[in-house]
Amino acid sequence: MHRDGDDDALSWDGDDDPTLHTRAAGAALPTGFTAVGKGSDDLATTPPASGSAHTDGAASDADEEREDAPQLSNAALIGLGLLGGVYLLYTIGWIIGGLRLQGVARFLVTDAAFAPFLWVAVAAPVLWFATVYLLTRAGKAWVRFAWLIGGALLLVPWPLLMIGVVA
Numbered sequence: 001m002h003r004d005g006d007d008d009a010l011s012w013d014g015d016d017d018p019t020l021h022t023r024a025a026g027a028a029l030p031t032g033f034t035a036v037g038k039g040s041d042d043l044a045t046t047p048p049a050s051g052s053a054h055t056d057g058a059a060s061d062a063d064e065e066r067e068d069a070p071q072l073s074n075a076a077l078i079g080l081g082l083l084g085g086v087y088l089l090y091t092i093g094w095i096i097g098g099l100r101l102q103g104v105a106r107f108l109v110t111d112a113a114f115a116p117f118l119w120v121a122v123a124a125p126v127l128w129f130a131t132v133y134l135l136t137r138a139g140k141a142w143v144r145f146a147w148l149i150g151g152a153l154l155l156v157p158w159p160l161l162m163i164g165v166v167a
Contacts (some may be wrong), residue, residue, distance in 0.1 A: 008166070076141050083148045090125040090155055097159030098122065104163075126153050 029035055067154045072080070100117040128151040136144040 060064065076145075079145060080133075080148075083145075083152065086152050087125040087129040087155075090152070090157055091122055093157030093160040094118075094122045094125070097157045097161070097163060100163050101159040127152070128155060 016077065037042060098121055102111075102118070129148065132144060132147040136147065
């Protein structure tokens, strides 16, 4: 059988070998997938057999949850990374600023009263970021960024800005 020159560039010798076809006739595709191309009519669109690992409740619930969650764009991922970095710097700023403020605060409150509030202030940026991220997973991206930017304005490490690193 002789092929013309145009078809030679798109095929290899032995493409017609029946042992190369590994998919059985009548094999099923997972729900939501559509077969296209040569031989797609032979594939069924029913879910896999009951012996498959994807038929248990936990795996199918996780798959459905992943399908329902909106995917973030590249710009949104970069924005989340930048805001995450800002919150990390805020955490470091609260540590440095709070420890610098500790000497001045001894005149107003005891160390036992100052220490818990210092660590709450240190944890606040991390808690804000994690809370906003978890609570706005299913929401729109602009809502998530509005809350994150609002938190960035609210949680500025004022002791670091007012006293500075070297005082």
